Amino acid sequence: xxxxxxxxxxxxxxxxxxxxxxxxxxxxxxxxxxxxxxxxxxxxxxxxxxxxxxxxxxxxxxxxxxxxxxxxxxxxxxxxxxxxxxxxxxxxxxxxxxxxxxxxxxxxxxxxxxxxxxxx
Amino acid sequence: xxxxxxxxxxxxxxxxxxxxxxxxxxxxxxxxxxxxxxxxxxxxxxxxxxxxxxxxxxxxxxxxxxxxxxxxxxxxxxxxxxxxxxxxxxxxxxxxxxxxxxxxxxxxxxxxxxxxx
Numbered sequence: 001x002x003x004x005x006x007x008x009x010x011x012x013x014x015x016x017x018x019x020x021x022x023x024x025x026x027x028x029x030x031x032x033x034x035x036x037x038x039x040x041x042x043x044x045x046x047x048x049x050x051x052x053x054x055x056x057x058x059x060x061x062x063x064x065x066x067x068x069x070x071x072x073x074x075x076x077x078x079x080x081x082x083x084x085x086x087x088x089x090x091x092x093x094x095x096x097x098x099x100x101x102x103x104x105x106x107x108x109x110x111x112x113x114x115x116x117x118x119x120x
Numbered sequence: 121x122x123x124x125x126x127x128x129x130x131x132x133x134x135x136x137x138x139x140x141x142x143x144x145x146x147x148x149x150x151x152x153x154x155x156x157x158x159x160x161x162x163x164x165x166x167x168x169x170x171x172x173x174x175x176x177x178x179x180x181x182x183x184x185x186x187x188x189x190x191x192x193x194x195x196x197x198x199x200x201x202x203x204x205x206x207x208x209x210x211x212x213x214x215x216x217x218x219x220x221x222x223x224x225x226x227x228x229x230x231x232x233x234x235x236x237x
Contacts, residue, residue, distance in 0.1 A: 045226070109225060
């Protein structure tokens with residue numbers, strides 16, 4: 001079990017450029033989450049997937065953001081036309097979702113080390 | 121909507137001293153509650169969780185937390201802090217029923233712990 005892996009660890013880009021981050025979840029985990037963490041704040045939920053289906057998106061996820069999870073394995077988060085306000089740590093987490101809906105909420109999320117984005 | 125408040129942005133303690141980090145939540149029912157720790161350059165690591173039952177929960181690294189419904193609190197404690205405990209600590213909550221938001225965690229703003237030798 002190698003844990004949740006995120007790539008790249010750091011990304012520096014110029015305003016207006018597009019960036020893409022990758023997350024590889026723990027291999028048997030069917031749920032995958034993206035969070036954003038700005039300096040001095042706790043992580044904020046962006047979106048999550050169960051298998052390949054995107055089940056929920058936060059209002060923080062503007063039209064410039066898109067996330068995919070093809071084949072229910074790894075996921076990508078793309079930001080188009082980056083802005084300085086997009087500078088943050090982007091965290092990915094995964095969990096194993098089984099059982100009834102109430103039980104699902106108990107599933108523990110395991111986090112990757114994150115991708116730190118700096119938009120100049 | 122759920123919310124989590126960590127009133128202390130930064131706490132400094134001496135090595136060997138006891139520690140208590142405060143966490144207050146806002147939720148209509150009993151939520152699921154978590155404490156995570158984040159060291160520089162590392163992801164979030166789960167310290168402990170509360171779902172139901174015994175209100176005093178034990179976690180890893182010698183940490184414990186107590187759920188107090190009357191105070192809407194879930195404070196994290198450790199009897200004797202080690203220098204390696206210096207990190208940022210996040211309290212988080214998750215809805216335990218209803219809607220489609222079972223997945224997301226709602227985090228507090230974090231408490232940075234500094235440990236003096």
